[in-house]
Amino acid sequence: MTNELSANEEIFPKGTNKSYAIVELVRGDGPMVGKGPEKTVFSFPVVLLWEVLLLLGVTLALFLFSLIKQAPLDAIANPQVTTDPAKAPWYFVGLQELLEHMHPTLAGIIIPGILVLFLVSLPYLDHSRTHAGVWFSTRRGKRITVWTALYTAIAMIAFIALDNAFSMRESLRGVAPPWVAQWLLPALILAVIVLIPVVVLRRKGASTREVMIALFTVMLASAVVLTISGFLFRGPGFEMFPPWNMPDGYNPWNDF
Amino acid sequence: MAQSKPIERLTQSRVWRSFFRHGWPDNPLDRSLTMTSNIFFHLHPVKVSRKSLRWNYSFGLGIMAAILYGVLVFTGILLMFYYVPSVERAYPTMKEIQLSVPLGQFTRNMHRWAAHAMVLVVILHMARVFYTGAYKPPREFNWVIGVILLLLTLGASFTGYLLPWDQLSYWAITVGTNIAGYAPVAGPVMRELLLGGTEVSQNTLIRFYTLHIALLPASLVLLISVHFWRVRKDGGLAANEAPDAE
Incomplete structure (x- = not known):
């Protein structure tokens, strides 16, 4: 009894000039129930300092790079004289490849169109809220990313190298109608390259998120391989040359 | 805060207080007011989670893209003071910028490299957002805006590529716009709309220039604002959704 009284006195002490009280105890779905301690900081000044730091870092890097590397300026445009090779800027050179x-x-048109469509519809295809805010979602997601990237790199390099060595366009000339070599076969090969990871993952009971990780990685890795191939390995006439064997005056870094 | 008399008189003055509607931000209330009463700061929430501040979560790529955009606007405006978008004058004014305008070559370098960097950073930012699953509800629509921003960035970079009017730009744009011509049905019309004719010419130059300095930057500013605003409205970075495991 006395114990209870002292506890009561401890919670509601008498003769204090503070005015506070427990209003109610909540068990249930209140906004902060079950959220644990709030781990937040005031944006001022932490976030602003981060941003100032990034601003200084980015401009300093640009500043230094602009001091040592000059923006290229070729001869004046001449519609009568084609440059060889006429390369698109690096971010479109993958398409050119x-x-x-x-x-x-x-x-x-069609492949870039499909890619944009894929990107736009992606959050509506994969609309689960689980694992948001975590890199690669899960350990498995990370493994899927690494293996898909590796697989895509090998498949795309093989596709480019083989088609370059035994051009479908040339070897099927006269054998099959042009749409076979120009449309059917390349579309089929790319579709197979894209669908293999999807089928494999589906069979292993992968989630939609994991399939999306594979698809996005195929896209990104293909873009990287195609861009590197177009940028570093294409010389005069957009012919394939290894960078160490590139004819003089075709250094791809020149126009960069 | 121990403040000297003159400073105190300044910060208490009618003029100062018409500018700043808050006191020195060394306490929670004034720190909140600093963020909410300033148009540039109010895109930030008053408080952010420690999780979303970890550098190896976002790598600051989105902010870096915005900074690069700012550099591009600044250097771009400087270049506009000298550049003339006509077939006869474009190349000579480029030479002039490089050879006789003080810091002209340097400003052009900054503009060029910032443009390349912005394309790269925007692509990396997209990859970051994808791999962290930050497109998931309720952030779907902001992802879509992000995709549009990527396309606008590519468009801004591509239209700027023609402006020096040298061999490099002329033939790169010829190659690029030829691709547009291959679109089924609408292709030739689209290509002609872009070029203002059948080949890269004066019409193309003025079209690309207008797109490059007006339409695309304005669209970018508009959508970047929406993009930032929605990051806030959708609950900050998706890092906040991750379970606590520190």
């Missing part, structure tokens, strides 16, 4: 292997409508 793709153009070498199939019909331009397929490489330049």
Whole structure:
């Protein structure tokens, strides 16, 4: 009894000039129930300092790079004299590489169109809220990313190298109608490259998120391989040359 | 805060207080007011989670892209003072910028490299957002805005590529716009709309210039604002959704 009284006195001490009280105890779905301690900081000044730091870092890097590397300026434009090779800027050179292997409508319009469509619809295809805010979602997600990237790199390099050595366009000339070499076969090969990881993952009971990770990684890794191939390995006439064997005056870094 | 008399008189003055609606931000209330009463700061929430501040979560790529955009606007405006978008004058003014304008070559370098860097950083930012699953609800629509921003960034970079009017730009744009011509049905019309004719010419130069200095930057500012605003409205970085495991 006395114990209870002293506890009571401890919670509601008499003769204090503070005015506070427990209003109610909540068990249930209140906004902060079950959220644990709040781990937040005031944005001022931490976030702003981060941003100032990034601002200084980025501008300093640009500043230094601009001191040592000059922006290129070629001879004045001349519609009568074609440059060789006429390369697109680096972020489109992957598309240009793709153009070498199939019909331009397929490489330049349909495939980029599908990619944009894929990107836009991605959050509506994978709409689960689980594992948001975690890199690669899970350990398995990380493994899927690494293996898909590796697989795609090998498959795309093989595709580019083989098509370059035994051009479908040339070897099927006269054997099959042009749409077979220009449309059907390349589309089929790319579809197979894209679908293999999807089928493998589906069979292993992968989640939609994991399939999306594979698809996105196929896209990203293909873009990287195609860009490197177009940027570093294409010389005069957009022919394939190894960088160490590039004819003089075709250094791809020149126009960069 | 021990403040000297003149400073105190300044910060208490009618003029100062018409600018700043808060006191020195050394306490929670004034720190909150600093963020909410300033148009540039109010894109930030008053408080952020420690999780979302970890550098190896976001790598600051989104902010870096915005900074690069700022550098591009600044250097771009400087270049506009000298550059003339006509077939006869474009190349000579480029030479002029490089040879006789004080810091002209340097400003052009900054603009060029910032443009390349922005494309790269925007792509990396997209990869970061994807691999951290930050496109998941309720952030779906902000992802879509991000995809549009990527396309606008590519467009801004591509239209700027033509402006020096040298061999490099002329033939790169010829190659690029030829691809547009291969679109089924609408291809030739699209290509002609872009070029203002059948080949890269004066019409193309003025079209690309207008897109490059007006339409695309304005669209970018608009959508970047929406993009930032929605990051806040959707609950900050998706790092906040991750379970606590520190």
